[in-house]
Amino acid sequence: xxIDLQQDFxxxxxxxxxxxxxxxxxxxxxxxxxxxxxPDRFAHLPDSDKRRSMQWATQVNEGFRTLRKPLPRAxxxxxxxxxxxxxxxNTAMSSGFLMEQMEWREAVEEARSAGESEExxxxxxxxxxxxxxxxxxxxxQFDEQQDYVAAAExxxxxxxxxxxxxxxxxxxEALET
Amino acid sequence: xxxxxxxxxxxxxxxHKHRLAVGIDLGTTxxxxxxxxxxxxxxxVDEAGRAMVPSIVRYHPDGTIEVGRSAAAxxxxxxxxxxxxxxxxxxxxxxxxxxxxxxxYDFVDAGGMLRLRTVQGVKTPVEISAEIxxxxxxxxxxxxxxELTGAVITVPAYFDDAQRQATKDAAKLAGLNVxxxxxxxxxxxxxxxxxxxxxxxxxxxxxxxxxxxxxxxxLSRGIFEVLATNGDAALGxxxxxxRLFCWVLxxxxxxxxTSEDARRLLxxxxxxxxxxxxxxxxxxxxxxxxxxxxNLSVTRDEFAQMTQHLIQKTxxxxxxxxxxxxLAPEDIKGVVMVGGATRxxxxxxxxxxxxxxxxxxNLDPDxxxxxxxxxxxxxxxxxxxxxxxxxxxxxxxLSLGLETMGGLTEKVVPRNSTLPIARxxxxxxxxxxxxxxxxxxxxxxxxxxxxxxxxxxxxxRGIPPMAAGAARIRVTFQVDADGLLxxxxxxxxxxxxxxxxxxxxxxLTDDEITGMLREGVDRASDDMHARAVREQQVEADRVIEATxxxxxxxGDLLNADERAGIDAAIxxxxxxxxxxxxxxxxxxxxxxxxxTDEFAARRMDKxxxxxxxxxxxxxxQV
Numbered sequence: 001x002x003i004d005l006q007q008d009f010x011x012x013x014x015x016x017x018x019x020x021x022x023x024x025x026x027x028x029x030x031x032x033x034x035x036x037x038x039p040d041r042f043a044h045l046p047d048s049d050k051r052r053s054m055q056w057a058t059q060v061n062e063g064f065r066t067l068r069k070p071l072p073r074a075x076x077x078x079x080x081x082x083x084x085x086x087x088x089x090n091t092a093m094s095s096g097f098l099m100e101q102m103e104w105r106e107a108v109e110e111a112r113s114a115g116e117s118e119e120x121x122x123x124x125x126x127x128x129x130x131x132x133x134x135x136x137x138x139x140x141q142f143d144e145q146q147d148y149v150a151a152a153e154x155x156x157x158x159x160x161x162x163x164x165x166x167x168x169x170x171x172x173e174a175l176e177t
Numbered sequence: 178x179x180x181x182x183x184x185x186x187x188x189x190x191x192x193h194k195h196r197l198a199v200g201i202d203l204g205t206t207x208x209x210x211x212x213x214x215x216x217x218x219x220x221x222v223d224e225a226g227r228a229m230v231p232s233i234v235r236y237h238p239d240g241t242i243e244v245g246r247s248a249a250a251x252x253x254x255x256x257x258x259x260x261x262x263x264x265x266x267x268x269x270x271x272x273x274x275x276x277x278x279x280x281x282y283d284f285v286d287a288g289g290m291l292r293l294r295t296v297q298g299v300k301t302p303v304e305i306s307a308e309i310x311x312x313x314x315x316x317x318x319x320x321x322x323x324e325l326t327g328a329v330i331t332v333p334a335y336f337d338d339a340q341r342q343a344t345k346d347a348a349k350l351a352g353l354n355v356x357x358x359x360x361x362x363x364x365x366x367x368x369x370x371x372x373x374x375x376x377x378x379x380x381x382x383x384x385x386x387x388x389x390x391x392x393x394x395x396l397s398r399g400i401f402e403v404l405a406t407n408g409d410a411a412l413g414x415x416x417x418x419x420r421l422f423c424w425v426l427x428x429x430x431x432x433x434x435t436s437e438d439a440r441r442l443l444x445x446x447x448x449x450x451x452x453x454x455x456x457x458x459x460x461x462x463x464x465x466x467x468x469x470x471x472n473l474s475v476t477r478d479e480f481a482q483m484t485q486h487l488i489q490k491t492x493x494x495x496x497x498x499x500x501x502x503x504l505a506p507e508d509i510k511g512v513v514m515v516g517g518a519t520r521x522x523x524x525x526x527x528x529x530x531x532x533x534x535x536x537x538x539n540l541d542p543d544x545x546x547x548x549x550x551x552x553x554x555x556x557x558x559x560x561x562x563x564x565x566x567x568x569x570x571x572x573x574x575l576s577l578g579l580e581t582m583g584g585l586t587e588k589v590v591p592r593n594s595t596l597p598i599a600r601x602x603x604x605x606x607x608x609x610x611x612x613x614x615x616x617x618x619x620x621x622x623x624x625x626x627x628x629x630x631x632x633x634x635x636x637x638r639g640i641p642p643m644a645a646g647a648a649r650i651r652v653t654f655q656v657d658a659d660g661l662l663x664x665x666x667x668x669x670x671x672x673x674x675x676x677x678x679x680x681x682x683x684x685l686t687d688d689e690i691t692g693m694l695r696e697g698v699d700r701a702s703d704d705m706h707a708r709a710v711r712e713q714q715v716e717a718d719r720v721i722e723a724t725x726x727x728x729x730x731x732g733d734l735l736n737a738d739e740r741a742g743i744d745a746a747i748x749x750x751x752x753x754x755x756x757x758x759x760x761x762x763x764x765x766x767x768x769x770x771x772x773t774d775e776f777a778a779r780r781m782d783k784x785x786x787x788x789x790x791x792x793x794x795x796x797x798q799v
Binding site for chain 2: 028037039043047062
């Protein structure tokens with residue numbers, strides 16, 4: 001019996017396949033695995049060992065990167081479930097959500113052009129708070145309701161919000177320099 | 178963690194055999210070599226007890242090459258052949274280097290990495306750096322009494338791919354087996370963290386002679402995890418010297434000085450800067466070629482004022498790195514100061530102000546990087562002991578991207594990704610029967626290709642001819658633990674691997690390196706053949722030893738046939754090693770490597786399963 005390099009990341013880290021995740025357990029499993037497969041453990045060994053070590057360490061990093069943050073984790077869960085999240089094609093959103101997005105955007109634009117970094121920081125905090133609520137909703141859809149179609153739409157909403165968050169970051173950075 | 182002490186793959190293969198390994202800090206101003214002796218990291222010193230070797234190389238007309246303190250003596254009399262701060266030129270074109278006009282060198286700009294014309298011909302920064310490395314390696318071999326198994330060489334965390342590759346090439350030219358390129362702030366964190374058994378999030382502020390790095394590391398349960406890094410690969414103590422030098426020219430109303438005078442005044446400026454660490458005021462006195470006398474004095478406040486903009490240049494990276502790590506200054510448990518330039522009181526003040534705490538300066542900022550590299554080298558060489566159950570997880574400092582239509586960059590690997598990392602992208606052909614394809618890889622954060630650093634152009638050849646759009650070429654960008662990029666490509670429907678031709682923008686090609694190696698061997702009137710044999714023998718011994726040890730540990734993973742195959746390959750390689758045909762030995766190594774491939778895979782699986790089993794036990798305990 002051989003462990004498959006292509007196995008799913010939850011199995012790789014010995015975690016249940018769920019959206020809600022024990023972050024401490026993930027980190028511990030990540031560190032333990034890297035402690036075994038990292039190229040630094042193989043630097044004195046033949047090239048074939050080094051090559052394999054790099055493949056494994058790359059895969060373990062990819063797994064950790066995917067599971068650590070909620071949005072990539074959600075996208076990955078949809079992928080595992082075979083649900084097309086339509087991240088790039090499906091841009092249809094409820095009008096309520098679109099209205100809300102426009103309001104956020106206007107507020108960011110206003111603060112940016114006025115050079116109000118304090119206001120931008122506040123918007124950032126509020127947006128993060130809001131995202132947290134939406135993530136709670138998403139957790140329900142994944143773990144309790146197993147409603148992957150609804151989860152896919154929530155993921156698309158969260159991606160909009162993340163993009164906005166990045167725009168605020170960029171605006172803040174531009175104001176600093 | 179104690180659960181993981183079963184069959185550690187990286188542990189010493191033979192407990193009693195200590196392999197000689199060193200850590201090298203190849204600095205802009207000074208270089209050092211260190212090793213672990215009786216469990217303690219120490220810098221190796223010269224007969225006068227000095228650890229630092231000035232990073233200065235002088236080429237003499239008679240073909241001799243002088244490195245270090247004695248070469249420094251000629252900096253003012255023979256500036257053209259006395260190369261200082263060569264690290265600033267590594268992997269750089271002439272246009273990239275600041276203040277070239279006030280440098281006394283005879284630059285050759287033939288595109289790509291800049292070169293310098295010396296009395297011994299045109300030299301690349303790689304060759305010049307190799308001279309420094311040779312001196313350090315010789316010091317180590319004399320001091321340790323044997324051949325080195327390998328070296329860890331430190332690089333600024335903010336070095337891009339071209340600068341890293343140039344450093345690795347220099348080591349290769351110097352005949353060193355590079356175990357790892359290690360980021361300087363990470364090396365410092367190792368020396369510091371292991372010394373203090375620290376846990377928590379730390380910042381390392383590393384201002385060297387020519388480079389500035391800022392890394393945020395999380396230390397927990399023996400893992401040094403770099404969360405984010407930022408910096409400026411062309412900012413350092415040199416710039417402070419240069420600013421003071423300009424101030425002197427201005428104050429003393431000196432017309433453009435001769436290159437000898439420029440060197441002299443620059444040295445005086447540096448001395449004054451160093452004096453200001455302890456005194457409120459420093460004199461700057463020098464006699465010039467014109468007979469003029471410079472007689473000035475600079476106060477600490479004046480110096481702080483004239484270099485304030487340089488300090489500011491380190492503040493923006495501090496903000497950025499914290500944002501990338503998702504942290505605020507108050508989340509930082511301690512700030513470690515590294516690099517001689519951090520002795521300047523106004524830098525310490527600025528850092529203390531930013532982080533709201535006094536920085537840690539209890540380790541010698543000049544030595545801490547070399548010491549950390551030595552600790553890492555010792556473990557990587559295979560001298561790992563049970564208490565060495567720690568691991569470094571480092572990141573790529575700058576995003577890697579591909580040039581797309583309209584000169585735009587498409588990010589492939591984002592900055593601060595933990596290494597090693599791979600990203601694959603699929604492309605297709607746009608012409609019928611197209612068998613080749615080219616990519617331009619750049620590094621940086623900007624959207625326009627022209628604002629990023631060009632790394633290399635990769636040409637894929639041998640794509641099976643198909644109708645336009647039918648070929649699916651999967652290109653994999655792999656960045657290894659040294660932070661170096663390699664590219665591979667495969668046509669997915671046929672499974673045919675494309676060959677990849679690399680044209681580095683600011684680097685040397687493999688052919689150039691081979692040519693330089695041959696030249697180096699000629700110069701030492703060494704026997705190329707004997708050297709090749711020796712290299713293969715060392716490699717063969719290493720492979721046999723590692724395999725034998727693996728068999729002892731995990732022989733039960735093999736059936737009798739497999740075991741016999743491996744034993745036969747070992748016996749054959751042993752026979753070849755006693756001969757003197759390097760190519761035959763190489764073939765024997767490859768053959769052994771092939772028959773042990775599956776064995777290595779099973780051992781890795783076993784190790785991973787043990788890790789997973791360990792976690793489950795942990796979970797139950799919690």
